[in-house]
Amino acid sequence: MKEFFNIYTDPVYSFTFVCIAFFFMIKYVDLVATKKFGIGLMIGTVVMFVLCFMDPVFSANFYMTNDNVPIIFLVLLLAWTTWFALYKGVNNDRRMAQGLPPIEATPENREKVWAWPNLVYTELFAIILGTVFLIGWAVFFKAPLEEPANPTWAPNPAKAPWYFLGLQEMLVYFDPWLAGVLLPGLIVVGLIAIPYIDVNPKGNGYYTFRERKFAIIVYLFCWLVLWNFLIIIGTVFRGPNWSFYGPFEVWDTHKVIAANNVNISEMLWINTLGVKLPSNILVREIAGILMTLAYLVLFPLFLTKKLFNFKGTFGAIFNGGFLGKRYLQRLGWARYSILIFLVLMTLTLPIKMYLRWLINLKYIVFMPEFEFNI
Amino acid sequence: MAKDSFAQKVAKTQVWKSIFRHGPPDNARNRAAVIAGNVFLHLHPIKLKKSGVQLGYTWCMGGLTFFVFLALAVTGILLMFYYRPTAEYAYNDVIALREHVPLGIMRELHRWGAHAMVITVWLHMFRVFMTGSYKPPREFNWGVGVILLVLTLLLSFTGYLLPWDQLAIWAITVGSNMAKATPFAGHGGPGAMLAKIGDFVMVSDKNDVRFQLLGGRFVGEAALLRFYILHCVFIPVVVSVLIAVHFWRVRKDGGISAPL
Numbered sequence A: 001m002k003e004f005f006n007i008y009t010d011p012v013y014s015f016t017f018v019c020i021a022f023f024f025m026i027k028y029v030d031l032v033a034t035k036k037f038g039i040g041l042m043i044g045t046v047v048m049f050v051l052c053f054m055d056p057v058f059s060a061n062f063y064m065t066n067d068n069v070p071i072i073f074l075v076l077l078l079a080w081t082t083w084f085a086l087y088k089g090v091n092n093d094r095r096m097a098q099g100l101p102p103i104e105a106t107p108e109n110r111e112k113v114w115a116w117p118n119l120v121y122t123e124l125f126a127i128i129l130g131t132v133f134l135i136g137w138a139v140f141f142k143a144p145l146e147e148p149a150n151p152t153w154a155p156n157p158a159k160a161p162w163y164f165l166g167l168q169e170m171l172v173y174f175d176p177w178l179a180g181v182l183l184p185g186l187i188v189v190g191l192i193a194i195p196y197i198d199v200n201p202k203g204n205g206y207y208t209f210r211e212r213k214f215a216i217i218v219y220l221f222c223w224l225v226l227w228n229f230l231i232i233i234g235t236v237f238r239g240p241n242w243s244f245y246g247p248f249e250v251w252d253t254h255k256v257i258a259a260n261n262v263n264i265s266e267m268l269w270i271n272t273l274g275v276k277l278p279s280n281i282l283v284r285e286i287a288g289i290l291m292t293l294a295y296l297v298l299f300p301l302f303l304t305k306k307l308f309n310f311k312g313t314f315g316a317i318f319n320g321g322f323l324g325k326r327y328l329q330r331l332g333w334a335r336y337s338i339l340i341f342l343v344l345m346t347l348t349l350p351i352k353m354y355l356r357w358l359i360n361l362k363y364i365v366f367m368p369e370f371e372f373n374i
Numbered sequence B: 001m002a003k004d005s006f007a008q009k010v011a012k013t014q015v016w017k018s019i020f021r022h023g024p025p026d027n028a029r030n031r032a033a034v035i036a037g038n039v040f041l042h043l044h045p046i047k048l049k050k051s052g053v054q055l056g057y058t059w060c061m062g063g064l065t066f067f068v069f070l071a072l073a074v075t076g077i078l079l080m081f082y083y084r085p086t087a088e089y090a091y092n093d094v095i096a097l098r099e100h101v102p103l104g105i106m107r108e109l110h111r112w113g114a115h116a117m118v119i120t121v122w123l124h125m126f127r128v129f130m131t132g133s134y135k136p137p138r139e140f141n142w143g144v145g146v147i148l149l150v151l152t153l154l155l156s157f158t159g160y161l162l163p164w165d166q167l168a169i170w171a172i173t174v175g176s177n178m179a180k181a182t183p184f185a186g187h188g189g190p191g192a193m194l195a196k197i198g199d200f201v202m203v204s205d206k207n208d209v210r211f212q213l214l215g216g217r218f219v220g221e222a223a224l225l226r227f228y229i230l231h232c233v234f235i236p237v238v239v240s241v242l243i244a245v246h247f248w249r250v251r252k253d254g255g256i257s258a259p260l
């Protein structure tokens, strides 16, 4: 059983599992948004933690630093808040399907109440709870302090605090200028851009799922899978040399993982054409450059022509919806291009991950001469 | 006439009346007065929609973030009494804090508070997203929020260096090495090598963004001082100002969002 997890938590598999789970969560959102499911989810998460911590190896790896403790709260809160928001959203959708207003818009809830005592006491309650929680945490867990700083000896693995481990995990697939600078920058820009891109007037000020399906699916996917799941990988499934270690696997510094990743240029010139790499950089990297341009420029142009025909749950989104002409018309070209650019840049992460896993791809464009590697 | 209870007597003293200028908040007039007359409470509107005060709607996550921020300010000031940001003293001061300060959980409170704030900000943002509260007229405040999120992470990041232990310098080394790769502005980033005049290299490890961040080519004493000042003065001040803007805009944008 533990062996099973040690093998299948490898991102190669677990990332795929999580994507599939995400797909089913959306597809069967009506089932997810029931009290039974919520209770089951919470119990399941707690049981998972209890079982994991009963394993000495897991605990030892996890408590390498107490700074990992917040991850437990994060995971519990993620499970809870995701379920809760969907629950409230689907509930409102049901009401609206029956012609009722969302729960936030019932006459009773529209009524004005006094800030004192209604709001002030809730806040007091939250403050007391927060204080008790923090003090309890502080009493039971010592703040970590290791050996004094030693610039000549690096611990292995050298991990950033957990909230940056998603970015550190991205370093596996991208060079630092992408994983550490460009993509984080785009996350910030993209977040700020959300209100200006999302022109859907519905779902303003109440929980809903159906009225904002596209926005919610995209956001949830980025938030749960690309951000938080990567953090979990970085925290729990990465050991010395940032190699993959199963949750119940002893961290052994000598574990060597053969890396025989190749670049597109090598695949084209050496493996396929059987010649030496051309000396001209642009000729050498021509395949990668064309692929990148096609992805960022040609692909969006094709999308507006409605070449795709998806069916099922995602059909409504993709067919002339998100990727199609109708959406372009609704958003205007400025919003549309920004949206498409951001979505494509987001998708580079899973794309690069799968290319690495499936064909051992290292770089699409490899120009060490300019430190420009994609 | 019934005799005054003790509480009623206190409420009639000159001292009490000099502080609280209204009677108990059990009628409409006083409930308005208690909010409007107190500089902290008047962050709130006097009356608001019932949907907005419900815990199930806001999860109180923004409020909790603010609370944790205040708790961090208080515990942080206490820590500053004991801590000197030099390579010679920093680590030993932290040890001393642990071993010689009675009932010392200030460092724990500060550290766990910092982690908690990251989580509450994230969840606050998630709640704001799921209620569609970034939609007009609240687009700008969402943007202010995103900047607050970034600053929260930067606060954590700069604070992480201060204990000056192995965990600290290597985490910051990993993080600041990214700055090295900034296109054009970091000496290991794409394009930096193009910035040359003859043999003169314009972007080198002695002047690139990482150098500016660390005050040196590696995480050393200069970096410690810089991070200390960023962590204890600069970022908290900016965050405080932006929180003020954020709260002001929550009110000006019509209070907590509700169905139109």
Ligand code: HEM
Pocket: B058, B060, B061, B062, B063, B064, B065, B066, B069, B121, B124, B125, B128, B131, B133, B134, B138, B141, B142, B143, B144, B145, B146, B148, B149, B152, B243, B246, B250, B255, B256, B257
């Ligand atoms: C230091 C960090 C932050 C603090 C202290 C803070 C505090 C608050 C508070 C107290 C509220 C009132 C409602 C509530 O509690 O939910 C609020 C509302 C709001 N916050 Fe934040 N916030 C922070 C970060 C953010 C972030 C990261 C975002 C989004 C990116 C954001 C976007 C908003 C928006 C749009 C509202 C209005 C919500 C509504 O009307 O329903 N804030 N914030």
